[in-house]
Amino acid sequence: xxxxxxxHLIQKDRVHRRVxxxxxxxxxxxxxxxxxxxxxxxxxxxxxxxxxxxxxxxxLRPLIVTKDRNGKIHAxxxxxxxRGALLCREQSGVKSRFSCPYHGWTFANDGATIGVTFxxxxxxxxxxxxxxxxxxxxxxxxxxxxxxxLNAAMPSLREYLGVAAEYIDMFVDRAPGKQIIVQSxxxxxxxxxxxxxxxxxxxxxxHVSFAHRSLVEMTRRRDxxxxxxxxxxxxxxxxPMYCKQFPNGHTFLHHRPGMxxxxxxxxxxxxxxxxxxxxxxxxxxxAEAAEMLELVPGFGMNLxxxxxxxxxxxxxxxxxxxxxxxxxxxxYATTLKGVDARVNTLRMRVAEDFPNFGEVDDLEMFExxxxxxxxxxxxxxxxxxxxxxxxxxxRDADGVRTVTATDEAPLRGYLQxxxxxxxxxxxxxxx
Amino acid sequence: xxxxxxxxxxKSSHDSHYVTDAFYQELIxxxxxxxxxxxxxxxxxxxxCERFLFYEARLIDTGRFExxxxxxxxxxxxxxxxxxxxxxxxxxxITFDDRxxxxxxxxxxxxxxxxxxxxxxxxxxxxxxxxxxxxxxASSRRILSNQMIYESRPARPLVHYIARTDHQLEKVDGEWxxxxxxxxxxxxxxxxxxxxxL
Numbered sequence: 001x002x003x004x005x006x007x008h009l010i011q012k013d014r015v016h017r018r019v020x021x022x023x024x025x026x027x028x029x030x031x032x033x034x035x036x037x038x039x040x041x042x043x044x045x046x047x048x049x050x051x052x053x054x055x056x057x058x059x060l061r062p063l064i065v066t067k068d069r070n071g072k073i074h075a076x077x078x079x080x081x082x083r084g085a086l087l088c089r090e091q092s093g094v095k096s097r098f099s100c101p102y103h104g105w106t107f108a109n110d111g112a113t114i115g116v117t118f119x120x121x122x123x124x125x126x127x128x129x130x131x132x133x134x135x136x137x138x139x140x141x142x143x144x145x146x147x148x149x150l151n152a153a154m155p156s157l158r159e160y161l162g163v164a165a166e167y168i169d170m171f172v173d174r175a176p177g178k179q180i181i182v183q184s185x186x187x188x189x190x191x192x193x194x195x196x197x198x199x200x201x202x203x204x205x206x207h208v209s210f211a212h213r214s215l216v217e218m219t220r221r222r223d224x225x226x227x228x229x230x231x232x233x234x235x236x237x238x239x240p241m242y243c244k245q246f247p248n249g250h251t252f253l254h255h256r257p258g259m260x261x262x263x264x265x266x267x268x269x270x271x272x273x274x275x276x277x278x279x280x281x282x283x284x285x286x287a288e289a290a291e292m293l294e295l296v297p298g299f300g301m302n303l304x305x306x307x308x309x310x311x312x313x314x315x316x317x318x319x320x321x322x323x324x325x326x327x328x329x330x331x332y333a334t335t336l337k338g339v340d341a342r343v344n345t346l347r348m349r350v351a352e353d354f355p356n357f358g359e360v361d362d363l364e365m366f367e368x369x370x371x372x373x374x375x376x377x378x379x380x381x382x383x384x385x386x387x388x389x390x391x392x393x394x395r396d397a398d399g400v401r402t403v404t405a406t407d408e409a410p411l412r413g414y415l416q417x418x419x420x421x422x423x424x425x426x427x428x429x430x431x
Numbered sequence: 432x433x434x435x436x437x438x439x440x441x442k443s444s445h446d447s448h449y450v451t452d453a454f455y456q457e458l459i460x461x462x463x464x465x466x467x468x469x470x471x472x473x474x475x476x477x478x479x480c481e482r483f484l485f486y487e488a489r490l491i492d493t494g495r496f497e498x499x500x501x502x503x504x505x506x507x508x509x510x511x512x513x514x515x516x517x518x519x520x521x522x523x524x525i526t527f528d529d530r531x532x533x534x535x536x537x538x539x540x541x542x543x544x545x546x547x548x549x550x551x552x553x554x555x556x557x558x559x560x561x562x563x564x565x566x567x568x569a570s571s572r573r574i575l576s577n578q579m580i581y582e583s584r585p586a587r588p589l590v591h592y593i594a595r596t597d598h599q600l601e602k603v604d605g606e607w608x609x610x611x612x613x614x615x616x617x618x619x620x621x622x623x624x625x626x627x628x629l
Binding site for chain 2: 183184185186187188189190192211213214215217218221222269270271272273274275278279328329330331332333335341342344345348349351352353355356357359360361363364365367368
């Protein structure tokens, strides 16, 4: 294994381009981070019934996440124990068993081998239990979010999330008693560049006025500047928005304090907005309709759980590294169980807004960074915005640093956590 | 190409009253049912429908986006679902634009700050397998087609979309206008760039 000089590569106020552009580091990330720490797999609402399954990836490892007939969740290697063929090719569905297309071996959704075709040739001593699907021992959920790690040395999921868990609570409890349902239809974007370029952007209140100028300008032209993220243009560090750098690389950007009393009043023009608002007011009365409509827009939050889960407004974005220079970002919209159907329909339309008009320019920025980073002799990416403040290292009792919107503390924070994880000698295993 | 000020002002829609549950319901039903539409074998009707699609493609491919928008009705929808079965009421679409959002889409392209449009993207539509369908009273039409759409930019990989497209037309002031443009992409699973205009 190559020995990397991590203190050189990731410094307090800058990071070496190799951290993004070196394929050998990517290999290490796929072990030490994706698998080595708690990695998000999917949401419990995506496994609604017994025998539901969903195929996902843990880094580059294909998995089947299943709910068995007793309601227990398993993360199985999506790999036949015989010759290694991918067992399940569907995205999701309901199945109690999986049959290998190659030689017909069959497995239960808890991983147990059900049957081996023509077993006679294996002899009398054949023990099919020896050929159960490889499985991940440590699968834990927090408030519906399912994570896994292959690393026996990791603390519990709850401990890994730390204080960031309270912000997952904020997302989940926004509509008390209304369960969040992650929708299977997803918006998949892809960019040519390293996955961490998306992380650099995840709690970046600095880029909005510039990278998203087309969205800000388009909104201003229609509404004179009151909607969407137009408040960002007025000087984000003077606004009540803030960022948080949590331990373990998790980060948070909160727009909500800058968004005024009503989120619905701020929502950008949305197909069917007036139709739904009027019919809801007629059916439910003005006060109740207004209360329900507040559940349509996102809560003005970006919560990023390192290394692959981003909760953005009402959406769940999963960062899926494909190779050191290819990344997929999958956006899942969410609905709420038990609210008026019109609220959920409007949530779908609001969910489409940012990927169409904002994300397109973010992806462009990532690709521009990727092109620039190809110059191997120009080595450094600067992450020092806000680092010279006298209180730059001050954290609260929970280890959280709170800063204004354009401070790069969240970026520095995740890179330090990254550096710590990358230096560990981890031992990973399926059972 | 992407001028700061559009050469032609379109009538700007300020609200969205028509995207109701009934509207969604009809949209979904039409996706799988021919309704009272009949596949036409009339050569001149087929040729007319083909010319309509070629003209529409030319407007996009030559950057005449405001004129393209003029082809749509006031109560239109420009819809790219995320899958063939998805109900737009409970599923997010790649794009679901009513008239107002479609106007905004073009307004964004014209701001001069749409970074993902620089350097200038060249769009090319290839239109084939055109079928003309007509309602019994000939008051509305549907045109089904297969389309390949390419977007290219200097120094960037070519982006392509493979589409099955359904145009639902209505007559407005004696001219055929697009009430529904429903484009099903066949290559979305592995992550796509959001199309500029399909």
